[in-house]
Amino acid sequence: MTSSSITLADVASQAGVSKMTVSKVINKKPGISETTRQRVMQAVDELGYTVHASARALAGGRTHTLGVVVSSLDSQYFSELMRGADMTARDAGLELLISTTRASHEHRNIGRLAHGLVDGLLMVFPASLAPYERSLRALSLPVVVIAPGTQASAEQQHFPSVDADHYSGARQAMQHLLSLGHRRIAFIGGPPHLTPSRERLRGYREGLLTASIAPDAALQVTSDFSQRSGFQAARELLALAERPTAIFALNDVSAFGAIEAIKDAGLRVPEDISVIGFDNIPQASQVFPALTTIEQPLLEMGAAGTRQLLNLIQGVGAVTDRLIVPTELIIRASTGPLLSVDRRM
Amino acid sequence: MTSSSITLADVASQAGVSKMTVSKVINKKPGISETTRQRVMQAVDELGYTVHASARALAGGRTHTLGVVVSSLDSQYFSELMRGADMTARDAGLELLISTTRASHEHRNIGRLAHGLVDGLLMVFPASLAPYERSLRALSLPVVVIAPGTQASAEQQHFPSVDADHYSGARQAMQHLLSLGHRRIAFIGGPPHLTPSRERLRGYREGLLTASIAPDAALQVTSDFSQRSGFQAARELLALAERPTAIFALNDVSAFGAIEAIKDAGLRVPEDISVIGFDNIPQASQVFPALTTIEQPLLEMGAAGTRQLLNLIQGVGAVTDRLIVPTELIIRASTGPLLSVDRRM
DNA sequence: ACGTGTAAGGTTAGCGGTAACTCAAAAGTA
DNA sequence: TACTTTTGAGTTACCGCTAACCTTACACGT
Known part of the structure; x- marks a missing residue:
């Protein structure tokens, strides 16, 4: 068989412990002695075990994946934003699933995403949130909006957001x-x-x-x-x-x-x-x-948005409704002092 | 409860059939009468059911997701390529999971992807495949390379690829x-x-x-x-x-x-x-x-690569080892006939 | 009338994990 | 010493779905 079919049970028997013990070690749960922990880790390394994402999601109720919904990939800004999001997500042990929404079936898609694929959603540069509003609410899925293109109107409940100043x-x-x-x-x-x-x-x-x-x-x-x-x-x-x-x-x-x-x-x-x-x-x-x-500060915006989303998902930590990150003046060569008028014909 | 906790069983009881029947309808499997099919579909619509991706992946052994590994998102070409890939994948009912590989832990990542997250991998613009080679083989995961930057060397087994001419x-x-x-x-x-x-x-x-x-x-x-x-x-x-x-x-x-x-x-x-x-x-x-x-023809390359990968995964249909798609001359205004030499200074 | 084929649908047994609980032994307490 | 608490590890019961098999009913030829 391929090495991809190594399961918790394999590691458990290799280490001479129960599946549950291995699971606890993998997830850094308390209640495991250092000796056992090391034995398990060694078995994990020897066998090259990696957790099966779907099984974990099904059993645990959390997918350990964040969905990123973006209307277009060719934005100049997207790449840098994603670097920030990616770093933050990875540090927290989550994957990023980038999904482009096209045409009019966005909400259908969002439903599919939500149901067993992601724990939360990062909406990036949405021109408008209106099409998603309903399904997002219905799913009660944590959502953070990065750089909303339009201001949320007053009557519309808005989601926590991150934007540049x-x-x-x-x-x-x-x-x-x-x-x-x-x-x-x-x-x-x-x-x-x-x-x-x-x-x-x-x-x-x-x-x-x-x-x-x-x-x-x-x-x-x-x-x-x-x-x-x-x-x-x-x-x-x-x-x-x-x-x-x-x-x-x-x-x-x-x-x-x-x-x-x-x-x-x-x-x-x-x-x-x-x-x-x-x-x-x-x-x-x-x-x-x-x-x-x-x-x-795109990188920072991506990171901040992701942190907000993580807080929202875990239900701990503060979530700022509207986070505004400062910009910075970069002086290069295209600006210069005003020259006297007569110098310029 | 949220509408996201609607399960096969709910649909089944609503339609007065068994879970399995619903599953067969959802997956367009044969052996269901048109009458039953319609009754089930109606229940699906009424309840707003969507399949739970992780459960399906765990039970079925297929994740219905394709992984896209790309070294950088800011490529001018990536967006268009992805449009092609996205369309093709969606038509086949698969999601696309875009993952950026950074730093040196690529193969670790690939392992995680493979294990329960994706059915196959699309490697886009890899400068070199060497770092992945081993883990990819070990996982025996279907892989298609789009626009390999470097020629696969002779001794190195290469993966099916798609490139422009x-x-x-x-x-x-x-x-x-x-x-x-x-x-x-x-x-x-x-x-x-x-x-x-x-x-x-x-x-x-x-x-x-x-x-x-x-x-x-x-x-x-x-x-x-x-x-x-x-x-x-x-x-x-x-x-x-x-x-x-x-x-x-x-x-x-x-x-x-x-x-x-x-x-x-x-x-x-x-x-x-x-x-x-x-x-x-x-x-x-x-x-x-x-x-x-x-x-x-980036769109076409993305689509073709995805089609190849789907064939690889399903084990049916031809897979071309090295697919070369033709380019096209676009005449605009920056080229013109050679003017006589004396005309130019 | 009888098997036999086939279509429509149901049953069972997991996939690989984790939550929640239980249990045994070690450690602390009086 | 006897009792309680703590700690480390194991048990059990699913999560929601599908593969593989099984049942039933009916159509059909002879």
């Missing part, structure tokens, strides 16, 4: 540009129905206010997070009679588009126009000029 | 450039220990040969797949006394770097230099000028 991050970005002397600062925003867009916009506006700068509607343009739309947004800004000296793009990718547009127009970054992004995706440090940006 | 893809790229009249064609290559790099290089060389063009070592430069290194590689090429009229970059990302370098040098794409990439990543169509490239 979009507002303060935007304030940091503005603070940076203002301290460089910029006053004519444009904002490339995003879809207004998404909370991150709105919060970053709020940070932009309030940043201007603290410097007593009146917001200029012409300096607020909209993108859809893509490089192409960042490119077009920047083009509009460059066509302005009085063009901005700095651009705050609400994400790195649209900042790339903006830089491209600026170069295309024969201008230089940051000498003519400073550009700051948001997210600090890996490419941000690779492009030329390297992008100054606001880092979302 | 890197060689023919490179030939397609060359054919395209040659048909546009280019003869001085440069190649931005990759790390020579990786099979895709080598195969694409081979396609480049043989493409030149078919046009009776003698390879010029100065036109073959190396990158590490990154945009930055593509940028630098292109810079070297531009500094040549007799610079190329077309560049074939072995992946899209380094092609982006090349285009950046060309623009930086004040030249235009494709008027001065044509650029073709490889992979057809989503951004390829978003950049300016849109990138002509060779598409790797």
Whole structure:
């Protein structure tokens, strides 16, 4: 037979103890003498025993697996987030089951997940929770939401969540540009129905206010997070009679588009126009000029969300309803001091 | 109680049949009359029953789950590949469990996966299979490798694999450039220990040969797949006394770097230099000028790999040892006909 | 009328663990 | 010494499902 069919009973007889004793050793339960423990561990090693996940789940009522539900795998952010989640889960002895939800049968899927596959669910970047709401409640399955795209509406009970501090991050970005002397600062925003867009916009506006700068509607343009739309947004800004000296793009990718547009127009970054992004995706440090940006602590968010979920499952430890993790200003080469006006034609 | 504790027995009593009958209906086993089947299905719907995955796995010996082992989630290619795998797996009624292997305890992990969690393994983009080889064999677990980075060495028994036709893809790229009249064609290559790099290089060389063009070592430069290194590689090429009229970059990302370098040098794409990439990543169509490239059929590769694995698990259907899926030339705006020499400076 | 084949459904016995309890021996107590 | 407590380990009874076998009823040919 294959080595995969080694069972508790095999280890037990090898070690000369009962199955239950082996089980207790494996699960680090108390009530086992050190001598026995070592004998059992030796048998485990000799036989190469690993616990059978399904059997354990069936008998124990816990699957030792966390489900991750994500709408799309190609998000730039997902990978880093998962690193954090993975580390935390592994440390706690749990597996991570990543599931992509597609089309409209999400709730059906969730049901299947819940029933004997996972102990809890991490919802990552859900555009909306509405489709899941009902089945999630019905299953009474622990759920933590990471980076909810939309704000939970008032009437809707929301789940514990973890998110970056979009507002303060935007304030940091503005603070940076203002301290460089910029006053004519444009904002490339995003879809207004998404909370991150709105919060970053709020940070932009309030940043201007603290410097007593009146917001200029012409300096607020909209993108859809893509490089192409960042490119077009920047083009509009460059066509302005009085063009901005700095651009705050609400994400790195649209900042790339903006830089491209600026170069295309024969201008230089940051000498003519400073550009700051948001997210600090890996490419941000690779492009030329390297992008100054606001880092979302994705790894930490993944880890924190997972910790919350573990607490929820074990019913011990505090669970924060809404955990906001701080962002960080990463200064690179795409921002620079405002040069005197006459220097710039 | 929660609705998740609905079991076969509940459905059985609701429908007035035995557990086994319900099980047969659920699993579409023969020997059930249409009348009974409908009665059972109705009870299933009314109660909202879903099978308990662990119980089924324990009793049936099959987990109905496929494991996906991937070294990193941030690959541009992974998402599309997974779409293909996911669709195929779901159609067959299986879940996909995505697991990232980190650090050195891969084989330990694989053991845990195998033992009651998955029926088979899809290894995606493994740089090398060596670390897994032993545990995989020991577990006698069905395995299919998607896009092996390195060629399985002769002495090493290899697993069934699926890969894109890197060689023919490179030939397609060359054919395209040659048909546009280019003869001085440069190649931005990759790390020579990786099979895709080598195969694409081979396609480049043989493409030149078919046009009776003698390879010029100065036109073959190396990158590490990154945009930055593509940028630098292109810079070297531009500094040549007799610079190329077309560049074939072995992946899209380094092609982006090349285009950046060309623009930086004040030249235009494709008027001065044509650029073709490889992979057809989503951004390829978003950049300016849109990138002509060779598409790797990732979705199809994911689906094909999964189909192979399913065949392996069920022990029926043919399993091809080494399945090579064809690539496709995607013509966009970054390549153009060779303009007469005097037109260019 | 009789076996015999077949379709529809039921019965039994686990899969490999764990929770909850029981029990025996060692250790503490007066 | 006799009694209680503690500690270490074993027993029992499932968890929810399915493989494999078994039963029944009816159709069929001869």
